[in-house]
Amino acid sequence: MDLPSAILQQAVDQLRTLPGVGARTALRYALHLVQGTEQEARDLADSLLALKTELHHCRLCHNIADSDLCPVCASPKRQRGILCVVENVQGVMAVEATGQYNGLYHVLGGVISPIDGVGINDLELASLTDRVRRADPEPVTEVILALPATMEGDTTAYYIYRQLSPLGVKVTAIARGVSVGDSLEYADEATLGRSIVGRRPFNSEG
Amino acid sequence: MDLPSAILQQAVDQLRTLPGVGARTALRYALHLVQGTEQEARDLADSLLALKTELHHCRLCHNIADSDLCPVCASPKRQRGILCVVENVQGVMAVEATGQYNGLYHVLGGVISPIDGVGINDLELASLTDRVRRADPEPVTEVILALPATMEGDTTAYYIYRQLSPLGVKVTAIARGVSVGDSLEYADEATLGRSIVGRRPFNSEG
Numbered sequence: 001m002d003l004p005s006a007i008l009q010q011a012v013d014q015l016r017t018l019p020g021v022g023a024r025t026a027l028r029y030a031l032h033l034v035q036g037t038e039q040e041a042r043d044l045a046d047s048l049l050a051l052k053t054e055l056h057h058c059r060l061c062h063n064i065a066d067s068d069l070c071p072v073c074a075s076p077k078r079q080r081g082i083l084c085v086v087e088n089v090q091g092v093m094a095v096e097a098t099g100q101y102n103g104l105y106h107v108l109g110g111v112i113s114p115i116d117g118v119g120i121n122d123l124e125l126a127s128l129t130d131r132v133r134r135a136d137p138e139p140v141t142e143v144i145l146a147l148p149a150t151m152e153g154d155t156t157a158y159y160i161y162r163q164l165s166p167l168g169v170k171v172t173a174i175a176r177g178v179s180v181g182d183s184l185e186y187a188d189e190a191t192l193g194r195s196i197v198g199r200r201p202f203n204s205e206g
Numbered sequence: 207m208d209l210p211s212a213i214l215q216q217a218v219d220q221l222r223t224l225p226g227v228g229a230r231t232a233l234r235y236a237l238h239l240v241q242g243t244e245q246e247a248r249d250l251a252d253s254l255l256a257l258k259t260e261l262h263h264c265r266l267c268h269n270i271a272d273s274d275l276c277p278v279c280a281s282p283k284r285q286r287g288i289l290c291v292v293e294n295v296q297g298v299m300a301v302e303a304t305g306q307y308n309g310l311y312h313v314l315g316g317v318i319s320p321i322d323g324v325g326i327n328d329l330e331l332a333s334l335t336d337r338v339r340r341a342d343p344e345p346v347t348e349v350i351l352a353l354p355a356t357m358e359g360d361t362t363a364y365y366i367y368r369q370l371s372p373l374g375v376k377v378t379a380i381a382r383g384v385s386v387g388d389s390l391e392y393a394d395e396a397t398l399g400r401s402i403v404g405r406r407p408f409n410s411e412g
Binding site for chain 1: 208209210211212213214216217219220221223224225226227231233234235236237238239240241242243244246247248249250251252253254255256257258259260261269270271272276277278294295296298299302
């Protein structure tokens, strides 16, 4: 598609770097901005740039934050002795959305993936061990691994387990199994297999 | 969904103003930027702002342009006595993509729509009549209406027809009919009806 302007082409090329955005969608976004006011374009541009220039990362858990501490770490209501290890911010939001967790987090910033060039030192792994070792402000009694059920997630989980078990902390992982509401015939074999291996005493609460 | 940062929330809110972007997609875009470099975010932000600060509109046809004239109006190869009237830039690109048109354009910037508050003076309608009247640089022999097949498009087409016919210019409209490759049973009644009314002598070129 030939665009009538290099400036429009430039904006389309930039928009195409967003995940899942192709040429047609990028053009739709760009023309929407062309048809809007300059203030609207400026507000959008400023808010996107602020994501890199103004956003902080929590010094404790490395979650996204507006200041030194994220809202979870800053909350006096959370249990500070339990850490939930997640891959990224989306992980924090997914666990928070369940309303079932009241501890703190540790955001790795990815998972170990040699094929993508992500090694141990690219992730917040040393800082996790350090957090457990320091016992500051209070001893960590449990580390819950809530990592993706992929080869990379499993590798990362195993690495963390090896690092933390000498420190005497309890390391657990979220349960893998058939989704709530799913019938068995639609569950994939790997998931059903893990849910059988990970079976637990029946009680009326499920 | 509770976001851990007001800055992130702000970016998500801004991204949601783009057409077809919901909360989930906006968050995906924003987190992609958070995980990228500051230069990447800056390049995107700059290119979006440039759409309003650097983009021009062609002084002849009002298409998007990088300078005083758009590439079509600037081209010495185009027939300058034929104008194709379109709603917006997308219209220009759609007609150009056919490779069947060698005249110039006139971009209205919308269609008459009282319900959306778009009146005659909000569109490039006076400038169209003016272009035909001035006969500059050469007389306009035909004005082709390529407007959307909606109530608003039809209203706009009729208004233009009323303005231009006293000037003695030939006013035509693109054919409406069954799409190439479509079978009759899937064409809607309005389209099929118009294609029967608009039937033309058969020849081997279709």
